[in-house]
Amino acid sequence: MEELIQSHPVLRELPQRIKDRLLVDVGDRKDLPINRRQRKRLQRDGCLVHLYAGEDDGFTLSRVVSPKTC
Secondary structure: OHHHHHHOHHHHOOOHHHHHHHOOOOOOHHHOOOOHHHHHHHHHHOOOOOOOOOOOOOOOHHHHOOOOOO
């Protein structure tokens, strides 16, 4: 990711303070707001998650990773 930030024409023009905030530690599956059975399913089958840093109401991450969608 760091290489992409430095080489991409648009990202290269960002201020350094913003570039620094793009590089984050993603954590572990145990940090997700789901139970153990769902985490095992994620590990076995994988999953695509669209992240949005908006309000915590409506279509939240816990709703995204519910058994019906993942």
